[in-house]
Amino acid sequence: MSIFVNQDTRLLVQGITGKEGQFHTLQCQEYGTQVVAGVTPGKAGQEVAGIPVFNTVHDAVQETRANASMIFVPPPFAADAIMEAADAGVDLIICITEGIPIHDMLRVRAALQRTSSRLIGPNCPGIITPGACKIGIMPGHIHKPGSIGVISRSGTLTYELVDQLTKAGLGQSTCIGIGGDPVNGTGFIDCLAAFAKDEQTTGIVMLGEIGGTAEEEAAAFIQETVDKPVVGFIAGLTAPSGRHMGHAGAIVSGSRGSAKAKIQALEASGVHVCQDLGRLGKFCAEIFSE
Amino acid sequence: MKLHEYQAKELFSRYDLPIPEGWLAKTPEKAMKYVREHVGKEGFPIAIKAQVHAGGRGKSGGILIASNMEDACKAVHSIHGMTLKTPQTVGEGTTVNKLLLEKGVAIEREFYLSILPDSSTGSFLIIASAAGGMDIEEVAATRPEKIIRVQVDPLVGLQAYQKRRLAYALGLSGELFASFSSLLSDLYRAVMENDLLLAEINPLALTSDEDFFLIDAKAEVDSNALYRQKALLALYDSSEDDPLELEARKYGLHYIRLHGNIGTIVNGAGLAMASMDIIQQAGAEPANFLDVGGGANENMIEHGFQILLSDPHVEAILINIFGGILRCDILAAGVVAAAQKVGLQLPVVVRMEGTNAAEGRKILAESGLDLITATDVDDASAKLKALGFA
Numbered sequence: 001m002s003i004f005v006n007q008d009t010r011l012l013v014q015g016i017t018g019k020e021g022q023f024h025t026l027q028c029q030e031y032g033t034q035v036v037a038g039v040t041p042g043k044a045g046q047e048v049a050g051i052p053v054f055n056t057v058h059d060a061v062q063e064t065r066a067n068a069s070m071i072f073v074p075p076p077f078a079a080d081a082i083m084e085a086a087d088a089g090v091d092l093i094i095c096i097t098e099g100i101p102i103h104d105m106l107r108v109r110a111a112l113q114r115t116s117s118r119l120i121g122p123n124c125p126g127i128i129t130p131g132a133c134k135i136g137i138m139p140g141h142i143h144k145p146g147s148i149g150v151i152s153r154s155g156t157l158t159y160e161l162v163d164q165l166t167k168a169g170l171g172q173s174t175c176i177g178i179g180g181d182p183v184n185g186t187g188f189i190d191c192l193a194a195f196a197k198d199e200q201t202t203g204i205v206m207l208g209e210i211g212g213t214a215e216e217e218a219a220a221f222i223q224e225t226v227d228k229p230v231v232g233f234i235a236g237l238t239a240p241s242g243r244h245m246g247h248a249g250a251i252v253s254g255s256r257g258s259a260k261a262k263i264q265a266l267e268a269s270g271v272h273v274c275q276d277l278g279r280l281g282k283f284c285a286e287i288f289s290e
Numbered sequence: 291m292k293l294h295e296y297q298a299k300e301l302f303s304r305y306d307l308p309i310p311e312g313w314l315a316k317t318p319e320k321a322m323k324y325v326r327e328h329v330g331k332e333g334f335p336i337a338i339k340a341q342v343h344a345g346g347r348g349k350s351g352g353i354l355i356a357s358n359m360e361d362a363c364k365a366v367h368s369i370h371g372m373t374l375k376t377p378q379t380v381g382e383g384t385t386v387n388k389l390l391l392e393k394g395v396a397i398e399r400e401f402y403l404s405i406l407p408d409s410s411t412g413s414f415l416i417i418a419s420a421a422g423g424m425d426i427e428e429v430a431a432t433r434p435e436k437i438i439r440v441q442v443d444p445l446v447g448l449q450a451y452q453k454r455r456l457a458y459a460l461g462l463s464g465e466l467f468a469s470f471s472s473l474l475s476d477l478y479r480a481v482m483e484n485d486l487l488l489a490e491i492n493p494l495a496l497t498s499d500e501d502f503f504l505i506d507a508k509a510e511v512d513s514n515a516l517y518r519q520k521a522l523l524a525l526y527d528s529s530e531d532d533p534l535e536l537e538a539r540k541y542g543l544h545y546i547r548l549h550g551n552i553g554t555i556v557n558g559a560g561l562a563m564a565s566m567d568i569i570q571q572a573g574a575e576p577a578n579f580l581d582v583g584g585g586a587n588e589n590m591i592e593h594g595f596q597i598l599l600s601d602p603h604v605e606a607i608l609i610n611i612f613g614g615i616l617r618c619d620i621l622a623a624g625v626v627a628a629a630q631k632v633g634l635q636l637p638v639v640v641r642m643e644g645t646n647a648a649e650g651r652k653i654l655a656e657s658g659l660d661l662i663t664a665t666d667v668d669d670a671s672a673k674l675k676a677l678g679f680a
């Protein structure tokens with residue numbers, strides 16, 4: 001098994017007729033993903049590489065039984081696109097778009113709690129179950145089917161890790177980019193919980209970054225509920241602390257948020273933290289072979 | 291995008307929030323003209339406040355209180371032109387070139403009040419304290435029970451019970467409850483209508499006449515929302531930004547200047563931060579953070595390259611690209627074009643992997659440029675070390 005996506009996933013693409021949307025739709029299709037529909041308002045009846053385009057997500061779902069959506073819509077319209085997919089009953093919504101205003105995302109996240117849809121992203125590379133389904137902008141060829149679950153806040157840093165894992169002989173069950181924005185849909189904890197239950201997954205790697213408190217919260221969750229071995233990496237040890245204005249940020253996160261605080265929290269929860277990116281793949285091989 | 295105190299106050303006053311009478315001056319002469327014309331002998335004391343994008347001004351000499359004309363003149367001249375260094379300024383500090391002059395109010399009590407979108411609770415978080423003033427962070431760390439937090443559901447909005455909870459916890463009742471409650475609603479509306487990432491009032495003063503005043507106000511606007519906040523765009527003040535960072539922004543590059551000797555060009559923020567860590571682990575110091583992003587084109591990369599080369603501290607460059615959206619052949623073409631234009635003098639270590647990596651490496655190899663190619667991150671780190679810039 002895998003988590004969230006597999007060979008039966010039926011994908012629709014919102015913003016399929018744009019340059020990036022079109023390019024990555026073809027890449028996903030080439031990888032073997034079932035791309036069943038595209039949506040661009042006003043372009044119903046057109047086709048992109050044989051994929052029918054619809055005016056609305058409702059039409060696309062009704063005609064093609066799509067159950068996942070990949071969003072390439074520009075930031076001013078992306079929140080609306082996510083809500084449209086949720087309203088049409090799409091189970092899994094992957095939003096690639098970067099630069100959505102935070103106020104929009106807070107409202108979207110609250111609204112999605114009233115639906116059964118899961119959002120991944122925004123500002124993320126997407127999700128891939130190697131050999132079965134690729135939804136997103138990651139280069140497919142670096143992945144290999146296997147038993148390691150990958151969760152990451154970053155895009156290219158995830159590719160770096162996956163490439164090293166594959167070269168070290170470790171295939172992946174599913175790799176998820178949860179996105180770099182402060183307000184996102186699926187978080188570390190949702191993915192950890194799903195990987196913990198997934199029979200195919202025997203080990204988990206989480207890639208974090210400085211800022212926010214998501215890694216600290218994940219650390220507490222791992223300590224309480226995850227029995228599988230977890231490797232952690234935090235980017236930004238040398239990054240200067242943010243130029244924050246005012247005191248509110250400090251009151252909210254206190255001493256949390258720095259790379260050091262995150263590494264400490266993860267190690268205290270039994271996570272194997274690697275601090276050398278060049279050796280991350282080998283480090284994982286050592287931990288997961290035990 | 292950060293606003294200055296005077297800009298935040300002007301914005302908040304449009305929502306009927308009570309602001310002390312004040313004047314903005316860009317020169318000491320203008321400042322003293324305002325003092326003579328508007329304050330007069332009867333109007334003292336006044337506050338003279340440095341207008342920079344940072345807090346902690348009070349403790350660093352950026353805010354002074356004057357009780358007569360002579361003191362005011364001294365204060366104006368001491369603050370204007372000073373280099374203000376506070377825990378919230380960057381590098382060597384910020385030069386003060388704008389002053390806000392404000393009539394003093396008779397402060398009886400000082401509160402802390404802020405509203406911000408909070409990712410971990412998925413709410414608009416209101417933070418308040420009856421222990422407002424300069425030491426609020428210490429209060430939060432040592433006496434957390436003095437800080438009240440209320441989570442506002444973004445779909446439901448601010449509710450009356452939440453206003454009651456805040457007011458009673460701050461010890462405000464009767465008429466004060468009513469005026470605090472309407473102040474809170476006004477501030478919340480300002481946050482909503484302007485896509486603010488932060489609205490912070492510290493202190494919120496209560497005078498002996500039982501009037502509230504926003505003594506200090508900070509506001510930050512979500513840059514991603516400026517497409518629908520066009521009026522706020524005019525408030526952007528670039529004078530505190532690094533000139534190279536401004537240049538980079540013109541080309542859609544996310545660049546932050548640091549103090550090291552090894553420049554970096556990377557795609558993706560996470561990999562860019564990790565690449566900075568690699569430089570330090572190789573014994574050198576990163577000169578910058580530069581994320582060329584997912585949709586970078588040849589032109590953008592070329593400009594990024596030129597920005598790195600115009601930083602005199604940069605002795606060598608590490609290019610670390612893992613191609614996803616950004617295809618390696620596009621990056622390679624950009625690197626070659628820029629290197630040829632500026633006449634490449636520095637050693638450049640290039641590590642490239644991912645979509646079209648083979649084509650990218652071929653373009654670099656056939657360019658005739660002296661580029662050090664690395665096979666992986668470990669190799670890039672070793673080749674950086676071998677350059678001997680540690």
